[in-house]
Amino acid sequence: MTNASTKLKRAFEPNRFREQGHRLVDLLADFLDESQTQQRSAVLPQIPADEMLDRWSAPLPAEPAHGFEGIINKVLEQSNNLQHPRYVGHQCCSPLPLAALTDLVGSLLNNGSAVYEMGPVNVVLEQRLVQWMCQLIGYPDTADGIFTHGGTVGNLTALLAARQIKTDYDVWRNGVQPEKPLSVLVSEDCHYSIKRAVGIMGLGEAAVLTVPVNHRYQLDLAVARRRYDEALADGRQVFLIVGNACSTATGSYDDLNAIADFAEERNLWFHVDAAHGASAALSATYRHLLDGLQRADSLVWDAHKMLLTPALATTVLFKDGSNSYASFSQKASYLFEKESKEEWYDMAHRTMECTKAMLGLKLYVPLMVYGTDLFADFVTHTYDLTKQFAAVIERAADFELAAPPQSNIICFRHTRPGVTDLDDLQKRIRQGILKEERFYIVQTALKSGFYLRCTIINPLTTLEDLTDLLDAIRALS
Numbered sequence: 001m002t003n004a005s006t007k008l009k010r011a012f013e014p015n016r017f018r019e020q021g022h023r024l025v026d027l028l029a030d031f032l033d034e035s036q037t038q039q040r041s042a043v044l045p046q047i048p049a050d051e052m053l054d055r056w057s058a059p060l061p062a063e064p065a066h067g068f069e070g071i072i073n074k075v076l077e078q079s080n081n082l083q084h085p086r087y088v089g090h091q092c093c094s095p096l097p098l099a100a101l102t103d104l105v106g107s108l109l110n111n112g113s114a115v116y117e118m119g120p121v122n123v124v125l126e127q128r129l130v131q132w133m134c135q136l137i138g139y140p141d142t143a144d145g146i147f148t149h150g151g152t153v154g155n156l157t158a159l160l161a162a163r164q165i166k167t168d169y170d171v172w173r174n175g176v177q178p179e180k181p182l183s184v185l186v187s188e189d190c191h192y193s194i195k196r197a198v199g200i201m202g203l204g205e206a207a208v209l210t211v212p213v214n215h216r217y218q219l220d221l222a223v224a225r226r227r228y229d230e231a232l233a234d235g236r237q238v239f240l241i242v243g244n245a246c247s248t249a250t251g252s253y254d255d256l257n258a259i260a261d262f263a264e265e266r267n268l269w270f271h272v273d274a275a276h277g278a279s280a281a282l283s284a285t286y287r288h289l290l291d292g293l294q295r296a297d298s299l300v301w302d303a304h305k306m307l308l309t310p311a312l313a314t315t316v317l318f319k320d321g322s323n324s325y326a327s328f329s330q331k332a333s334y335l336f337e338k339e340s341k342e343e344w345y346d347m348a349h350r351t352m353e354c355t356k357a358m359l360g361l362k363l364y365v366p367l368m369v370y371g372t373d374l375f376a377d378f379v380t381h382t383y384d385l386t387k388q389f390a391a392v393i394e395r396a397a398d399f400e401l402a403a404p405p406q407s408n409i410i411c412f413r414h415t416r417p418g419v420t421d422l423d424d425l426q427k428r429i430r431q432g433i434l435k436e437e438r439f440y441i442v443q444t445a446l447k448s449g450f451y452l453r454c455t456i457i458n459p460l461t462t463l464e465d466l467t468d469l470l471d472a473i474r475a476l477s
């Protein structure tokens, strides 16, 4: 046997994998324990990017030179720790450890699911999950959908379908016709991926009709109506309105029934960006926030936000499942046996990606093992806790809310007697909090100014952690 194949064989040795795997799981279990008990105090170690680059500048060796555990330990030490209860920053969840283990199975099998033969089990699991999610939303039996790598790709996929269906010519085949420019109505608080999708679609920035939000940070439908009329008078065809459930910046849910009424009246495609907030459908307490979602033509739902799943795993759901074939009307004969649209199991008909990770698997297994109530409880608990935190803020004389939170996203700011530049104060506070490394929080610019922003998304975060955060902010001079 040649030297090369001996080395390869050794790298694939089952017993070596067993031994490395056991060591890795021990290491990660210790990491989880130390994070949950806050023995690891740093949430996000403050290492400037250039210094980080230096720390990882060792050349890639031609021959074995480094131990596995040493590298993994270094990764754990220097990463942003989403398993820490004082991680209250962005909307990425602390994934269930079981979901992480399941992801390992997906990595080892590596069944890219472009067509059924490439990943038969995963294709079917994704279909099962799509059906389950459609049911939770209250969609009819004709609904269907697909998994994508993230909400950004998901939003683009839905918008492409909307355009193909709502125009009276074949955009996919003939391109955009300049005579009647296309437009979309979006809230000023929509996620940037919506405007980016419009850009990618070649519609130009002028296509985006931005609608302001009201004092509760919800799309102002009266203004949307006016903007629609103006666009029509300008010779534009408005084909789409996008609702938020909930918005990224403030976690506010739009009035979906009101938007659905308007969309029906004007024959618009109604897309809901529910990347974060669709998971409220599991919670008996909070599913009312999604009233009207079942009327949306399409929606996007991220499992890596509120379904305890490691990034990425998103579904794009269509009320009329046959519309899910409209996004990509292209044919690739080397992948598909027939050109029939009925082959639901050859996912590449409907996805932008070709090879995909086994996205359904890592969500399916924890749902089956722990049951759906665990996920429902997680949503209810984090939304409840955010309300309790809001009540503490409202009682405090030196803090104020941007708006009462509807979800587990909350924006607030600190006030101090004599300080007039509140925006600058919040920016300095965030820098100070990051420097101390004991919490991870983010910030956002809203129409009424600059705010500190928390997403309460780690299931082990307590009200005490949050009141400690307020004290930590007060203690910053």
Ligand SMILES: *Cc1c(COP(=O)(O)O)cnc(C)c1O
Pocket: 091, 149, 150, 151, 152, 153, 191, 193, 244, 246, 247, 248, 273, 274, 275, 276, 302, 312, 314
């Ligand atoms: C997170 C988010 C997105 C982007 O989704 P990714 O999965 O990060 O690509 C889009 N819209 C909303 C409302 C979001 O919260």
